[in-house]
Amino acid sequence: MTFITPTLHTEWGSVSTTSTADPIKGYPFGNIMSISDGPVDRASGTPYAYITRMDLTGKDLLTDTRATLSISEAQSDYCQKHDLDPEDPRCARILLTGNMVEVKNGTSEAEFAKAALFSRHPVMETWPADHNWIFVKLNIKHIYVLDFFGGASEVDVMDYYNAEL
Amino acid sequence: MTFITPTLHTEWGSVSTTSTADPIKGYPFGNIMSISDGPVDRASGTPYAYITRMDLTGKDLLTDTRATLSISEAQSDYCQKHDLDPEDPRCARILLTGNMVEVKNGTSEAEFAKAALFSRHPVMETWPADHNWIFVKLNIKHIYVLDFFGGASEVDVMDYYNAEL
Numbered sequence: 001m002t003f004i005t006p007t008l009h010t011e012w013g014s015v016s017t018t019s020t021a022d023p024i025k026g027y028p029f030g031n032i033m034s035i036s037d038g039p040v041d042r043a044s045g046t047p048y049a050y051i052t053r054m055d056l057t058g059k060d061l062l063t064d065t066r067a068t069l070s071i072s073e074a075q076s077d078y079c080q081k082h083d084l085d086p087e088d089p090r091c092a093r094i095l096l097t098g099n100m101v102e103v104k105n106g107t108s109e110a111e112f113a114k115a116a117l118f119s120r121h122p123v124m125e126t127w128p129a130d131h132n133w134i135f136v137k138l139n140i141k142h143i144y145v146l147d148f149f150g151g152a153s154e155v156d157v158m159d160y161y162n163a164e165l
Numbered sequence: 166m167t168f169i170t171p172t173l174h175t176e177w178g179s180v181s182t183t184s185t186a187d188p189i190k191g192y193p194f195g196n197i198m199s200i201s202d203g204p205v206d207r208a209s210g211t212p213y214a215y216i217t218r219m220d221l222t223g224k225d226l227l228t229d230t231r232a233t234l235s236i237s238e239a240q241s242d243y244c245q246k247h248d249l250d251p252e253d254p255r256c257a258r259i260l261l262t263g264n265m266v267e268v269k270n271g272t273s274e275a276e277f278a279k280a281a282l283f284s285r286h287p288v289m290e291t292w293p294a295d296h297n298w299i300f301v302k303l304n305i306k307h308i309y310v311l312d313f314f315g316g317a318s319e320v321d322v323m324d325y326y327n328a329e330l
Contacts, residue, residue, distance in 0.1 A: 012239055012251035014179030016195035019233075023307045023319075024262045028193045030181035030235035031260060034252040056260075056309065056317055068184075070195035074177055075240060085288045086177035087199040095196060095221075097189045123250045142189045144221065152221055154188075 010075065011036065011120055013047070015100075016068040017060035031057040034124075035069065036116040045161050047096065047138045048103070048113040050124055052131040061136065065099040069138055089146045098141035102134050110135055175240065176201065176285050178212070180265075181233040182225035196222040199289075200234065201281040210326050212261065212303045213268070213278040215289055217296040226301065230264040234303055254311045263306035267299050275300055 012034050019029035033051075038044040047069055051058035061067060072086070072093040073079050079091035103110045113135035118124050127133060143155040177199050184194035198216075203209040212234055216223040226232060237251070237258040238244050244256035268275045278300035283289050292298060308320040 014181075014195050014235055014237075016179075016181035016193035016233075018183075018193050019262070024233075027231045027262050028181035028183050028233055029260070029262065030179050030195060030233040032235065032237045032239055032251055032256075032258055034250055054316070066192045068181075068189075068193055068195040070179055070197065072179075072197045074197055085199055085286050086197055087286075088288070091197075093197055095194070097184070097192050097194065121250050121252075123253070151219070 010071050012075070014070045015049075015057055016070070017057055018064045018066060019056075020060050020063045021056060029056070029060060031055075033057060033069070034117070034121050036120040038112070038116045039119045042116075044112070044116070045163075046140070048116050049100070049136050049138075050113075050117050050121075050127075050133050051136055052133050054131050061100050065101050066097075067100040067138065068095055068097040070095050089148055089150075092145070092147035095144040095146075095152075096138060096140050097143075098139045100136050100138050103137050105134075109137075113137065175236050177240070179235045180214075180222055181235070182222055183229045183231060184221075185225050185228045186221060194221070194225060196220075198222060198234070199282070199286050201285040203277070203281045204284045207281075209277070209281070210328075211305070213281050214265070214301050214303075215278075215282050215286075215292075215298050216301055217298050219296050226265050230266050231262075232265040232303065233260055233262040235260050254313055254315075257310070257312035260309040260311075260317075261303060261305050262308075263304045265301050265303050268302050270299075274302075278302065 015033040016030050019027045033049050035047045035049050037047050073091050074086040084091040103113050140157050144152040145155050146152045180198040181195050184192045198214050200212045200214050202212050238256050239251040249256040268278050305322050309317040310320050311317045
């Protein structure tokens with residue numbers, strides 16, 4: 001499955017969490033997160049990220065792992081070039097909902113997450129060590145794809161992982 | 166205040182809501198929404214949108230108005246051109262949290278919302294009438310701005326509305 005990070009424009013997504021910040025506690029919160037589902041030649045379909053509790057979204061996730069990752073073609077020039085409004089369903093988007101959980105250090109998955117992220121976001125290697133970064137992954141529970149009129153399609157998670165592109 | 170929709174790239178945002186869809190009920194959900202805070206020469210600072218209950222996010226909002234609208238410079242070419250990772254705080258973003266509520270038809274505010282949206286998203290005029298579109302606005306309760314290292318800044322809502330650009 002290479003849907004997630006085939007281009008520069010999908011090396012990030014919008015992440016929705018439940019806010020733990022006092023003034024807006026319990027409100028749905030949204031932020032930007034750099035992601036990768038694998039090095040360019042080994043896309044896995046699972047979005048990985050590199051987070052810290054010093055970040056608003058990191059704090060939220062380390063309290064409540066429920067999250068949605070949204071990726072839209074509006075992030076690239078595609079929709080504008082094709083005269084598609086960002087909200088037009090043909091300006092396609094994928095909405096991945098699930099639980100964003102820590103990938104334990106020292107596991108082979110942590111090595112994969114590191115290769116996935118650092119190969120596509122090389123600057124991450126230089127991020128300040130005292131921020132206590134951890135690798136996380138989205139355990140996908142539910143998938144919506146909007147790519148045409150008639151409402152969102154639900155895509156079976158197994159079908160998503162078995163897709164050959 | 167013209168921060169929100171000065172360019173094509175900020176004519177949309179990511180909207181976080183609390184999902185009402187059965188498989189992911191209660192999960193934070195994220196989607197894309199076309200927005201406008203006014204015609205080009207009359208930006209108001211208040212984000213308006215045009216939604217329908219037939220849309221996932223519309224359904225969520227009409228059940229629970231709590232929402233966050235996230236707008237990032239990563240939506241344009243700016244961060245890539247300046248070699249800033251999407252998660253780098255200098256790849257600036259504004260995160261507006263509040264309640265997204267209906268603007269009643271027949272009011273002068275509904276006229277403003279219509280002018281704001283239809284002037285910047287002209288295709289909206291052609292969207293299918295049987296979808297029962299309504300104008301909504303985000304009543305901003307809390308603002309985070311990330312634009313440099315050291316964590317998000319909270320911006321007072323009154324200061325936001327009084328900013329002269």
